[in-house]
Amino acid sequence: MENKEIVIQAQGLTKRFGDFIATNAITFEVYKGEIFGFLGANGAGKTTAMKILIGISKPSGGEAKVAGFDVYSETEDIKKNIGYMSQKFSLYEDLTIRENIRFFGGIYGLDRKTIKEKTDVLLKTLGFEAEADKLVSSLPLGWRQKLSFSIAILHNPKIVFLDEPTGGVDPVTRRQFWDLIYEASNRGVTIFVTTHYMDEAEYCNRVSIMVDGKIEALDTPQNLKKQFHADSMDEVFHQLARKAKRSE
């Protein structure tokens, strides 16, 4: 990647809970438009790190800037410049598709006209026109996740954080979901994603792997496979995560 504009910069980022060091001095950079895979075993410290980066948890030490804003003092600015999608909570089930778009558009501070325009485009892109007035609870999981992603980038954020977005989603929809990620990344949106599907790790431009609170490897999937003499990212992951001492 030429002219690398840095959108996330973490330097010795640390989070302690009492004696326990959840995130242990991690240092990395993420570039604009990049698909960055943030991998690690359960309990490696991924969620803790992500919470700091999205501005909802204060670090115990180190520095980090997200979209140019400081994770200690400018968390409100961070929140305005990012999108976030979690596996557990994504949308209001008792609202329709259209209502969810309007609601989140309002939260993100978009005006009515923009919301209306964006709603039409979004429904068309996803092919959801006929379902626009159906309750979100009636949609299959894969559809909900696609909608949820589209809503997370409704306000043109610089970065979107995705926390295991495709768990339990059927194989075809899982790939359609990644098509959406590719498109967004092509438009310059930076994607920061965690996943337990190792084939999805291969779709990332670069991947970091956390073990026991530290980033143990960070490179392109191709270079990581070379470095660990492995045929697949699955093998790379196993080699690293097997060393983990910390039992969650």
Added chain:
Amino acid sequence: MNAIIANHLFKSFEKGKIKALEDISFEVKQAELFGLIGPDGAGKTTLFRILATLLLAESGDSSVDGLDVKKDYKAIRKRVGYMPGKFSLYQDLSVEENLNFFAHVFGTTIEQNYHLIKDIYQQLEPFKTRKAGKLSGGMKQKLALCCALIHEPSVLFLDEPTTGVDPVSRKEFWEMLKYLKSEGITILVSTPYMDEASLCDRVALMQKGKILDIDTPVGIIEKYPKKIWSIHASNMYALLQVARAFPNTHTCFGFGESHHLTLNHDAEDYDAFCQYVQEHYKEPFQIQEITATIEDCFMALS
């Protein structure tokens, strides 16, 4: 003898609006490791609940260990271990207390069946005084498996035990299942991870309440109806778009490091495809015929 028999099971919810199971039939042999493979909404949990005697089917019948799920539900409950998809142990009890509680309910002790749970419990032991609610993903699953095994069941029902669990813990979990199978326990396990299908003796591929196919993993792959190629280039997204734009492309999906491609007329379209990609993608690309994976089969069937 068949340890589990399901015979034309139907079940719907919300006055028939949601058809959870539509004519599900299959048999699981004793000491077989049988996988239900399918995404959310396939009907896997409904099927488990019926077989575990917690829910009645609308029609069809089924048996577990030769006992009828309706008439003999009390006897079945003593013989099966059930690990629901949602973590359902007591969050406020410690690891040890949970295990003791389940042992007591079934009139046994931890010591009596320790041989079955030894391997997993040893990993849990350093945390035996920790509250179950404070354990994380992989550990909770291990504790839940211990609790489901404490009364030495002859049949185990495991509903998505590895969902959300990292690849290393998933592997350990499957090693454990292999051991339990060798001890003669019949295991019915569901998973949304297609790669786990190959670890089962036989699998049923499920989607939207229906079984798409039942066979050994190898058998399912052998039935794959088309030639399949993997394609690779430096710009994978551009390659995907070019490959999909070729008029005789049947399917082209990302599969990790490469894309998997099928063509409408298989080998007949091969030369034309390569030429098309050369013209439109312009940079070098690799293409290679491969054997389908379970995930390819699932997508072809669904």
